[in-house]
Amino acid sequence: MQDVIEKENWDVRILLSVYDEIQTETHRSIAEKWRIRQSQIMIDAAKTIIKTIPVEVDCKISEYWQK
Numbered sequence: 001m002q003d004v005i006e007k008e009n010w011d012v013r014i015l016l017s018v019y020d021e022i023q024t025e026t027h028r029s030i031a032e033k034w035r036i037r038q039s040q041i042m043i044d045a046a047k048t049i050i051k052t053i054p055v056e057v058d059c060k061i062s063e064y065w066q067k
Contacts, residue, residue, distance in 0.1 A: 001041050010034060031061045 016023040026034050039059045046055040
């Protein structure tokens with residue numbers, strides 16, 4: 001995911017990665033676009049290992065870091 005963030009020039013920071021969960025931070029103006037892109041990155045990564053069953057992700061946008 002970090003490679004994609006850098007190569008595609010996303011203004012996103014990875015905050016936490018634990019097992020199958022990845023928390024990122026970005027500006028709300030691109031949050032929905034990033035949610036879609038992050039979901040696809042995670043699905044593509046899983047498909048390299050899980051070949052016989054469909055892969056799904058659950059990606060949510062939250063405002064944990066409110067001022």
